[in-house]
Amino acid sequence: MINKVSKIYVAGHRGMVGSAIVNHLKSLGYENIVTRRSGELDLRNQLEVEYFFSQEKPKVVIDAAARVGGILANRDYPYQFLIDNLKIQNNLIEFSLLNDCEKFIFLGSSCIYPKFSPQPIKEDYLLTSELEATNEAYALAKIAGVKACEYVRKQFGKDYSSLMPTNLYGPRDNFDLETSHVLPAMITKFYEAKQQGNQPVILWGTGSPMREFLHVDDLAAAVTFALENELPDNLYNVGTGVDITIKELALMIQQIVGHSGDIIWDDSKPDGTPRKLLDVSKMKTLGWEAKTSLKEGIIETYEWYLENSYNLKKVKIS
Ligand SMILES: NC(=O)c1ccc[n+]([C@@H]2O[C@H](COP(=O)([O-])OP(=O)(O)OC[C@H]3O[C@@H](n4cnc5c(N)ncnc54)[C@H](OP(=O)(O)O)[C@@H]3O)[C@@H](O)[C@H]2O)c1
Structure with a gap:
């Protein structure tokens, strides 16, 4: 049984997801959390990981460590992502x-x-047809991880499971315009345009695609739910179950940032897939659902951005 003194290793604790998980666990009184920076423990190195586990023997492992990147990094470095x-x-x-x-x-x-x-996307759709080409290498690695946990569960009867979050946002996101996802990129664009006298903001595509966004603290709460409850199955989607158009998102961020210039939609740029919404009914049936409204979450993220924009991280490939 897991309790507040059980040893929990959170891999990737300095990332956006890992840091939210550590903060959430601490706020609930978990007091035996083990962490290592990649500079102290390179998780790609089998000998280092073997030694770390032999010394620490955590009772729980939460894997939020990964090589993560945007479309360009995925396109240029598929081998490393895999x-x-x-x-x-x-x-x-x-x-x-x-x-x-x-x-x-x-x-x-x-x-x-x-x-x-088909939309919304159910867990059962895994491996039913081809993947999106732009992040195939990353997706293949993640599918192998889902399957490895599923096989441990089947073969050894252990509680190993996988949570698949939708698009995340929140404090410690990546706001770099070259490598960031759509929501933090819009925050940066509207903020910078406002600073330059409310210059127009140019956004890619038509604004019509629909996307779902989950606050990273909600994901941290879902991870804690998975920690505190035995999950009967191996794979669960984590999202809000609600999506909005990119245009609606842009208007919401423009209003929160206080930008009063024009928005120009550059429809020579691709829209991407028209809709990508997760079916979150499996987690809901177990008793977990997201709590943060998108507007509240973006306000909080924007406040974090204003306080920390001097120190924003960029994706580095080495
Ligand atoms: N961000 C999203 O929108 C999103 C959406 C869905 C799912 N996810 C998933 O959530 C997980 C974490 O994503 P994130 O956004 O938090 O990424 P992130 O901010 O880039 O953090 C990744 C973490 O992984 C660690 N790491 C990378 N390579 C490592 C290595 N070789 N050895 C040890 N640690 C290593 C890094 O450690 P150091 O800082 O110590 O270098 C970093 O803390 C990923 O599995 C990702 O697929 C993210």
């Missing part, structure tokens, strides 16, 4: 199993699902 993520998750899963770790929570992303999935 191999590094396979190494990280294989080492974590293998040495958790060998060291009697009772619970393993693997985090992936909704890109594991086929490109042309």
Whole structure:
């Protein structure tokens, strides 16, 4: 049984997701949380991971460590996205199993699902048709992680499971215009345009695609729910179950930032897939659902951005 003094290793604790998970666990009184920076423990290195597990023997492992990046990085470095993520998750899963770790929570992303999935996307659609080409390498690694946890569960009867979040946003997101996702990129664009006397903001596409956004603290709450409850199955979507158009999102962020210039939609740029919404009924049936409204979440994220914009991270490939 997991309790407040159980040893919990959060891999990737300095990332947007890992840091939200650590903060959430601490706020609930979990007091035996183990963390390592990548500079102290390179999770791609089998010997280092083997030694770490033999010393620490965590009871729970939460895997929020991954090589993560935007479309350009995924396009230019598919080999690293495949191999590094396979190494990280294989080492974590293998040495958790060998060291009697009772619970393993693997985090992936909704890109594991086929490109042309019916909407909303159910967990059962995994591996039913082809993946989106732009992040295929990353998705293949994550699918291997989902399957490894599923096989541990089947073969060894252990509580190893996978949570697949939709698009995330929140404090410590990546706001760099070259590498960021749509929501933090819009915050940066509207803020910078406002600073330059409310210059027009140019956004890609028509604004008509629909997307779902989950506050990272809601994901942290879902991870804690998975920690505190035995999940009967191996794969769960985590989202809000609600989506909005990119145009609606832009108007909401424009209003929150206080930008009063024009928005220009550059429809020579691709829109991407028209809709990508997760079916979240499986988690809801177990008793978990997201709480943060999109507007409240963006206000909080924007406040964090204003306080921290001097120190914003960029994706680095080495
Ligand atoms: N952000 C999103 O919108 C989103 C959406 C859905 C799912 N997810 C999933 O959530 C997870 C975390 O994403 P994130 O956005 O938090 O990423 P992130 O901010 O880039 O953080 C990734 C973390 O992984 C660690 N890491 C990377 N390579 C490592 C290595 N070789 N050894 C040890 N640690 C390593 C980094 O550690 P250091 O900081 O110590 O270098 C970093 O803390 C990923 O599995 C991702 O698929 C994210």
